[in-house]
Amino acid sequence: MSPGYDVLVVGIGGQGTILASNVLGEACLIEGRPVKGAETHGMAQRGGSVESHIRIDGEYGPLITPGTADIIISFDLLEALRYKHYVRPGGKIVANRHFVVPTSVFVQGAAAPTEEEIRARLGDVGLCLLDAEAMAAEAGSPLAANIVMLGAASHFLPLSPDSLRKAVEKLVPQKTIEINRKAFDLGREAGAGCRE
Amino acid sequence: MSKQYLLGNEAIAHGCLESPVDFVSGYPGTPSSEVIDILRVQGERGYHVEWSVNEKVALENALAAAWCGVRALCTMKHVGLNVAADPLMTSAYTGVTGGLVIMSADDPYAHSSQNEQDTRCYAAFARIPCLDPSTIQEAHDMVRDAFALSEEFGLPVLFRPTTRICHSKGDVTLGDVKASTRVGRFVKDPRQYVVIPAHTRILHKKLNEKQPGIKRRLAESGYNTCSVKGRDAVIASGISATYVQELLPDDVSFMKIGAYPIDEAWLEEFVRRHEKVLVIEELAPVVEEVVRQVAGCVTVHGKKDGHSPYEGELSPRAVAKIMESAGIRPKIQFVDADPLPDIPPRPPIMCAGCPHRPVFHAMRKVFRDGIYPSDIGCYTLGLQLGAVDTAICMGASVTVGSGIYHSGEESDIVSTIGDSTFLHTGIPGLLNAVYNGAEMILVILDNRTTGMTGHQPNPATGVTATGEATIPVSLEAICRACGVHFVETVDSYDLVGLETAMKDAKARPGVKVIIARQPCVITARRAGIKRGRYRVDPDLCTGCGLCVKFGCPAIEIAGEKPHISDLCSGCGVCAQICPFGAIAKEGRR
Numbered sequence: 001m002s003p004g005y006d007v008l009v010v011g012i013g014g015q016g017t018i019l020a021s022n023v024l025g026e027a028c029l030i031e032g033r034p035v036k037g038a039e040t041h042g043m044a045q046r047g048g049s050v051e052s053h054i055r056i057d058g059e060y061g062p063l064i065t066p067g068t069a070d071i072i073i074s075f076d077l078l079e080a081l082r083y084k085h086y087v088r089p090g091g092k093i094v095a096n097r098h099f100v101v102p103t104s105v106f107v108q109g110a111a112a113p114t115e116e117e118i119r120a121r122l123g124d125v126g127l128c129l130l131d132a133e134a135m136a137a138e139a140g141s142p143l144a145a146n147i148v149m150l151g152a153a154s155h156f157l158p159l160s161p162d163s164l165r166k167a168v169e170k171l172v173p174q175k176t177i178e179i180n181r182k183a184f185d186l187g188r189e190a191g192a193g194c195r196e
Numbered sequence: 197m198s199k200q201y202l203l204g205n206e207a208i209a210h211g212c213l214e215s216p217v218d219f220v221s222g223y224p225g226t227p228s229s230e231v232i233d234i235l236r237v238q239g240e241r242g243y244h245v246e247w248s249v250n251e252k253v254a255l256e257n258a259l260a261a262a263w264c265g266v267r268a269l270c271t272m273k274h275v276g277l278n279v280a281a282d283p284l285m286t287s288a289y290t291g292v293t294g295g296l297v298i299m300s301a302d303d304p305y306a307h308s309s310q311n312e313q314d315t316r317c318y319a320a321f322a323r324i325p326c327l328d329p330s331t332i333q334e335a336h337d338m339v340r341d342a343f344a345l346s347e348e349f350g351l352p353v354l355f356r357p358t359t360r361i362c363h364s365k366g367d368v369t370l371g372d373v374k375a376s377t378r379v380g381r382f383v384k385d386p387r388q389y390v391v392i393p394a395h396t397r398i399l400h401k402k403l404n405e406k407q408p409g410i411k412r413r414l415a416e417s418g419y420n421t422c423s424v425k426g427r428d429a430v431i432a433s434g435i436s437a438t439y440v441q442e443l444l445p446d447d448v449s450f451m452k453i454g455a456y457p458i459d460e461a462w463l464e465e466f467v468r469r470h471e472k473v474l475v476i477e478e479l480a481p482v483v484e485e486v487v488r489q490v491a492g493c494v495t496v497h498g499k500k501d502g503h504s505p506y507e508g509e510l511s512p513r514a515v516a517k518i519m520e521s522a523g524i525r526p527k528i529q530f531v532d533a534d535p536l537p538d539i540p541p542r543p544p545i546m547c548a549g550c551p552h553r554p555v556f557h558a559m560r561k562v563f564r565d566g567i568y569p570s571d572i573g574c575y576t577l578g579l580q581l582g583a584v585d586t587a588i589c590m591g592a593s594v595t596v597g598s599g600i601y602h603s604g605e606e607s608d609i610v611s612t613i614g615d616s617t618f619l620h621t622g623i624p625g626l627l628n629a630v631y632n633g634a635e636m637i638l639v640i641l642d643n644r645t646t647g648m649t650g651h652q653p654n655p656a657t658g659v660t661a662t663g664e665a666t667i668p669v670s671l672e673a674i675c676r677a678c679g680v681h682f683v684e685t686v687d688s689y690d691l692v693g694l695e696t697a698m699k700d701a702k703a704r705p706g707v708k709v710i711i712a713r714q715p716c717v718i719t720a721r722r723a724g725i726k727r728g729r730y731r732v733d734p735d736l737c738t739g740c741g742l743c744v745k746f747g748c749p750a751i752e753i754a755g756e757k758p759h760i761s762d763l764c765s766g767c768g769v770c771a772q773i774c775p776f777g778a779i780a781k782e783g784r785r
């Protein structure tokens with residue numbers, strides 16, 4: 001496979017996947033490593049399923065090929081399932097244990113999937129589940145859930161936690177630096193349990 | 197010089213600042229919009245920047261600026277170039293003195309578009325140069341240099357990044373931002389700028405005579421490169437070149453095309469040194485056609501013999517498959533990995549509290565068997581509510597409505613169009629419908645902004661691209677001036693008001709206009725408007741499900757009964773829908 005490390009960040013438009021991918025990109029710049037990425041913009045941002053590809057040490061195109069991602073960071077459990085085929089054999093999925101039921105399910109009166117069903121279908125991939133909302137709330141703002149997720153995933157990324165922290169501090173709004181710092185650390189603590 | 201992690205469009209905007217640019221115009225369209233959105237918020241600006249009302253208007257403005265000797269950039273999405281095609285084709289005849297760069301962003305796979313047309317074909321049609329970047333760094337460098345190329349040739353230059361350039365990110369090395377000292381001066385020259393037949397025949401000849409020189413110059417530009425490695429070769433263009441480079445075996449030659457028109461002699465020299473050449477490019481077989489012309493008895497593979505698709509976007513996996521099919525073994529062997537089946541889809545939807553939703557709701561109630569032509573904008577999502585029957589291009593809701601009427605169709609025709617789209621190309625259609633005696637209703641969904649592309653202001657908003665106050669145009673006055681007698685303005689959140697206006701309109705002859713007005717929820721939230729939150733009283737709720745069918749994403753089902761989540765923006769429409777008075781503002785009652 002390619003020599004770099006491929007990260008797929010997925011979620012729902014509005015959950016802050018773009019900020020998360022910017023943090024990864026910025027951390028690469030801090031470490032002086034090449035990086036490429038691709039993301040969903042435009043109409044799909046209106047509550048649709050969104051994805052950001054980040055190729056750490058990427059020299060070529062920005063797209064990750066299904067079956068080759070080293071890690072998926074998912075802000076919504078159902079989205080983790082939608083993109084599961086992207087992860088390579090032996091790869092990791094770090095996911096929020098909560099999910100939003102798509103509105104179409106309600107409108108059509110279909111049965112909503114349950115957390116147990118989704119977990120069963122995610123099967124035996126290296127899964128790391130966490131309660132991002134609760135930790136973000138503990139850190140001081142529900143908006144920091146994306147940074148919690150990055151903290152948890154930081155154990156598996158080829159970037160030093162220090163570079164990631166610096167990148168977070170550079171990119172989040174000035175007033176929220178403290179909250180996001182805490183969110184990152186809470187996530188990192190929770191993610192430690194996922195390492196074999 | 198500095199290195200930054202940037203979105204393609206940010207890098208492109210920076211390239212323009214380095215050039216530097218003097219005049220910027222465009223119309224928003226995904227994936228091109230961020231370039232102007234960045235240029236319009238720069239603190240110290242040495243250039244004019246505007247959101248024009250449509251692409252034709254934008255290009256004519258930019259062309260005139262370039263005639264005056266300054267550097268002009270005009271941005272749009274690929275289908276916008278259709279609107280601007282009229283000035284485009286003749287601007288190649290008149291030429292320019294200052295550099296004119298027309299950025300037309302293509303969207304292979306139609307991520308956010310109505311078709312997958314290829315801007316490179318327009319460049320060939322107009323006989324002007326076209327630059328097609330393969331990386332973000334190259335996009336930055338190309339746009340910076342494109343102004344000088346335009347001045348050198350005296351021609352507009354098309355710059356054609358695709359979605360995967362505009363909306364990709366990468367580490368980009370940037371140059372310094374420069375301040376311009378150019379001031380526009382119009383030098384009269386009727387033989388150049390007045391294209392009467394006697395002048396234009398000569399201008400056409402001159403344009404044709406420029407072609408060989410352009411090809412030779414572009415062959416040396418550094419954007420078209422090659423390296424000979426073996427008997428087989430792959431030629432690729434745009435972003436697909438990077439996919440090929442990742443997969444190319446060491447003994448296969450490679451050519452990358454980034455600038456058009458291609459110099460045939462240079463291309464032939466490369467092609468003839470091989471036994472087999474595979475051409476990989478997205479959309480139209482632009483490179484492949486030239487390769488086939490010069491190939492002689494060299495075997496050429498590509499779209500025309502079925503190895504590569506004409507539609508959609510390419511990816512590393514797609515490129516690997518094309519290479520395998522053409523007998524070139526890619527360096528990486530991908531295993532097929534497909535999505536799991538039966539995962540409930542999550543398409544984009546109108547926001548909680550979107551003012552378009554109640555309008556569609558009322559429309560479907562009053563005009564049960566109506567025909568609903570619609571247009572291009574967030575409201576095209578009304579398709580999910582069964583309230584959109586047609587959408588083809590900007591402004592066509594009105595014209596499709598009048599066309600259906602004149603075909604003899606007797607159902608009620610209710611067209612929907614956004615404020616920005618109405619001002620873009622809707623007005624001539626309305627004028628035409630009135631003039632030619634159509635019977636129809638036009639609902640203008642007036643949310644005071646250009647929502648879908650990122651909330652750019654328009655002439656009805658009352659501010660310019662750079663945030664200066666300007667006179668907001670009156671949609672009512674425009675409609676009346678077009679000859680419409682029935683023009684009613686209603687609050688989009690007032691279901692009774694909407695239904696009353698629609699019933700009134702239904703009873704009248706001719707062309708009727710209803711303006712449903714309420715700011716986009718996203719801009720309203722940014723402006724600090726807080727309406728509180730609504731909640732369902734479980735004691736009053738009977739579980740009938742009517743509010744759920746309305747489709748607001750804030751209304752979820754928790755057990756038997758609905759529950760309103762914190763996505764709620766407080767529009768209050770669901771409270772008007774509930775027949776049992778079970779929904780009310782939080783804190784009331």
Ligand code: SF4
Nearest residue numbers: 549748764765768770
């Ligand atoms: S008031 Fe009702 S319809 Fe409006 S946003 Fe809230 S839940 Fe949705």
Ligand code: SF4
Nearest residue numbers: 737738740741743774
């Ligand atoms: S419309 Fe009213 S009664 Fe019916 S489900 Fe919704 S809240 Fe309950």
